[in-house]
Amino acid sequence: MIIQTTDPAANPQAISYHRCTVDLRSGKIVYADVPCRNLDDVLGGFGRSFQDLAERRIANAYCDENPLIVNTGLLTGSTAMTGLRTYFSAYSPIKGSKKGLPAAMWSTGSGKFGAKFKWTGLDELIFENRSERPVYALIEETADGPRVELKPAAHLRGLSTHDKIMALYKEYPDAHFAAIGPAGENWQNNYMGAVALSTENQLKSGEDKCRFAGRGGMGSMMGFKNVLALVARSSDKTKPLSAAVKAANINVIKGGGSARIQPLSRGGGGGTWAAYDVMQVFNAVPVNNFRPQGNALPEKLFRENVEPDYDIKSEACYRCGITCHNNISEKNPDGSRGEFLAKFDYEPLNLLGTNIGIHDAGQAARLIQLGDNYGMDSISLGVTISYVMAYNERHPEAPILNGASFGDYEKARELIIQAGEGRLPEIGRGSMRLSESLRETSYAYHVKGLEIPAYQPETNPGYAWAIAGGHMSMGTYGMLTREGKSDVDSWVKGITEEKLHIVGFDMIGLCKFFDISKGISTDMIVDCLKSEFGFEVTIDDLRRAVRRAFMRGLALELRQGYSRDEYDLPAEVYENPNPHIKLPRITTPEFMAELKKRVWAVFDKEIDAVFGSDFIRF
Amino acid sequence: MQIQVRLIGLFKTGRFREETRSYPAGSLVADVVSDLDLPREHLGIVLINDLHADLESPLNDGDRLTLLPLLDGG
Ligand code: SF4
Numbered sequence: 001m002i003i004q005t006t007d008p009a010a011n012p013q014a015i016s017y018h019r020c021t022v023d024l025r026s027g028k029i030v031y032a033d034v035p036c037r038n039l040d041d042v043l044g045g046f047g048r049s050f051q052d053l054a055e056r057r058i059a060n061a062y063c064d065e066n067p068l069i070v071n072t073g074l075l076t077g078s079t080a081m082t083g084l085r086t087y088f089s090a091y092s093p094i095k096g097s098k099k100g101l102p103a104a105m106w107s108t109g110s111g112k113f114g115a116k117f118k119w120t121g122l123d124e125l126i127f128e129n130r131s132e133r134p135v136y137a138l139i140e141e142t143a144d145g146p147r148v149e150l151k152p153a154a155h156l157r158g159l160s161t162h163d164k165i166m167a168l169y170k171e172y173p174d175a176h177f178a179a180i181g182p183a184g185e186n187w188q189n190n191y192m193g194a195v196a197l198s199t200e201n202q203l204k205s206g207e208d209k210c211r212f213a214g215r216g217g218m219g220s221m222m223g224f225k226n227v228l229a230l231v232a233r234s235s236d237k238t239k240p241l242s243a244a245v246k247a248a249n250i251n252v253i254k255g256g257g258s259a260r261i262q263p264l265s266r267g268g269g270g271g272t273w274a275a276y277d278v279m280q281v282f283n284a285v286p287v288n289n290f291r292p293q294g295n296a297l298p299e300k301l302f303r304e305n306v307e308p309d310y311d312i313k314s315e316a317c318y319r320c321g322i323t324c325h326n327n328i329s330e331k332n333p334d335g336s337r338g339e340f341l342a343k344f345d346y347e348p349l350n351l352l353g354t355n356i357g358i359h360d361a362g363q364a365a366r367l368i369q370l371g372d373n374y375g376m377d378s379i380s381l382g383v384t385i386s387y388v389m390a391y392n393e394r395h396p397e398a399p400i401l402n403g404a405s406f407g408d409y410e411k412a413r414e415l416i417i418q419a420g421e422g423r424l425p426e427i428g429r430g431s432m433r434l435s436e437s438l439r440e441t442s443y444a445y446h447v448k449g450l451e452i453p454a455y456q457p458e459t460n461p462g463y464a465w466a467i468a469g470g471h472m473s474m475g476t477y478g479m480l481t482r483e484g485k486s487d488v489d490s491w492v493k494g495i496t497e498e499k500l501h502i503v504g505f506d507m508i509g510l511c512k513f514f515d516i517s518k519g520i521s522t523d524m525i526v527d528c529l530k531s532e533f534g535f536e537v538t539i540d541d542l543r544r545a546v547r548r549a550f551m552r553g554l555a556l557e558l559r560q561g562y563s564r565d566e567y568d569l570p571a572e573v574y575e576n577p578n579p580h581i582k583l584p585r586i587t588t589p590e591f592m593a594e595l596k597k598r599v600w601a602v603f604d605k606e607i608d609a610v611f612g613s614d615f616i617r618f
Numbered sequence: 619m620q621i622q623v624r625l626i627g628l629f630k631t632g633r634f635r636e637e638t639r640s641y642p643a644g645s646l647v648a649d650v651v652s653d654l655d656l657p658r659e660h661l662g663i664v665l666i667n668d669l670h671a672d673l674e675s676p677l678n679d680g681d682r683l684t685l686l687p688l689l690d691g692g
Binding site: 274304 | 631659662668688689
């Protein structure tokens with residue numbers, strides 16, 4: 001970036017980011033320093049990419065005009081803890097309106113690729129059109145600035161995410177990598193392809209410990225473009241920590257914001273896996289396609305019940321002290337660590353475990369690993385499989401696909417393999433399309449075409465307004481469970497004021513675990529920006545930019561044809577209320593009607609004022 | 619007064635899962651948290667008889683107090 005101001009909110013145009021546009025059809029590669037339009041652009045991530053997507057009218061995700069935008073955030077590659085994020089944005093193949101138009105979407109992951117990418121000197125890479133032959137993009141730091149080159153990638157075709165990364169690592173031992181798996185390669189039949197991002201740990205150990213940008217089928221978009229991998233090659237730009245960033249980093253570790261995510265051995269909460277214990281108190285751990293039964297089955301995947309049989313190791317991304325990865329390995333008979341299996345986070349563990357009736361940790365781990373190796377979003381994958389199982393339970397006389405039922409590990413495995421290889425579009429295209437083709441949509445657990453994460457919809461009406469996946473783009477998932485909020489006023493306030501600010505992390509280049517409850521509009525971030533860039537930016541500047549970016553996302557959804565009816569929860573929530581969930585029942589039709597009326601009253605007015613009423617016309 | 623205390627997740631480690639304990643009349647949730655030396659930075663949810671409460675909530679004889687760690691992220 002070229003920075004010629006200390007006031008990025010007032011003078012964003014005095015800051016330029018370095019963009020490379022690659023025309024995959026012609027092979028033409030163009031570099032440009034692009035002045036920022038506003039603070040959203042300066043912060044980066046989806047704050048910038050959605051402004052570019054908004055300039056296009058896209059009716060089908062798989063068309064030449066739909067760009068794939070790879071970028072970073074302002075603090076990616078900085079000394080601020082967790083500053084490792086890479087963002088992938090495009091109109092999504094999986095998330096779309098009932099009108100048939102694809103929604104703008106971003107997905108993000110950690111690992112070291114983002115920092116290496118930033119350190120090449122590039123801030124953004126846009127792929128236009130598609131390549132006739134499979135390629136990978138080599139992004140290199142040179143004396144003349146960053147250089148991007150397309151290389152033949154036929155030798156990578158068919159390899160798993162991990163194998164692609166390891167094959168490229170042999171060739172580029174000083175680089176980091178982003179790669180798709182067979183799912184993304186089979187984009188025609190698989191809309192839930194993820195992008196794997198390499199970690200130091202993975203490259204050193206040879207174990208498949210990647211991170212993933214999973215949501216929204218950005219791996220399928222890469223596959224459609226015929227770009228199988230990205231290689232970022234640069235020297236590590238590690239500079240000494242300034243006093244301000246050091247103080248912020250210490251606060252991240254010791255200040256309590258990330259306490260629940262840190263390892264138990266360090267006095268932390270043990271990562272997102274610990275959500276199992278909390279949700280189970282309310283009988284709110286999703287079981288058998290989001291139908292908790294009020295029994296103890298979910299406890300089988302409690303950490304305390306897994307630990308005796310498996311080795312659990314807390315590990316981290318490059319230079320991150322939060323150490324949020326709970327890596328599960330087999331335990332050898334002598335108690336030593338055996339083969340690495342998978343990382344246990346709450347979402348994949350639940351959605352490829354308890355929610356499909358799998359209560360064996362080893363089996364759940366194998367399914368997570370399989371989905372990761374094929375490069376699929378574990379949330380969309382798990383929820384579509386649970387839908388199939390629920391359908392088969394309702395139709396024992398005429399089951400679909402391989403007849404998989406809850407708890408059938410072998411059949412679940414078979415479905416993942418077939419979907420990953422592009423042989424099962426019924427799974428690969430997600431639960432919205434499958435349920436519509438079967439005319440049984442009420443128990444397909446997606447909102448606006450994107451499968452929901454492992455928080456029961458009964459506990460989170462805010463899903464309706466999440467702009468890029470249920471929990472990471474609308475922070476209301478704990479409002480009922482954690483805060484006990486069951487009145488409409490609190491929910492209107494939560495959705496329209498505080499909880500949307502969670503998306504700020506998807507602009508600036510940091511993990512949400514940096515400070516999930518407070519977001520990026522804090523003194524900590526202000527101090528980091530001052531120290532890293534000399535910026536005089538205020539908390540209010542940041543809040544305005546994050547809010548504007550969120551509103552743009554919502555406005556873009558409306559422009560892609562979403563009707564107000566689609567801002568809702570799966571119908572089963574209303575039609576067949578779950579009697580076991582021990583929380584106030586707020587998701588009644590009346591509550592939702594009132595909530596919608598009041599939330600839209602706020603959002604409509606603001607979208608109109610900020611973007612104009614013409615913006616949402618396709 | 620007798621309070622039935624239930625601990626969830628990491629709070630159980632080195633303590634107990636569920637226990638009936640005696641506290642002086644007028645005790646608050648915070649008194650139980652201090653008595654059990656629970657790490658406050660991890661305290662996320664307080665339930666009294668299955669209803670949300672907080673550290674300053676008073677306890678009554680026979681109450682069932684559940685203490686849960688934080689919930690965040692996925
Ligand atoms: S919080 Fe977790 S995912 Fe994020 S950088 Fe740290 S270890 Fe990686």
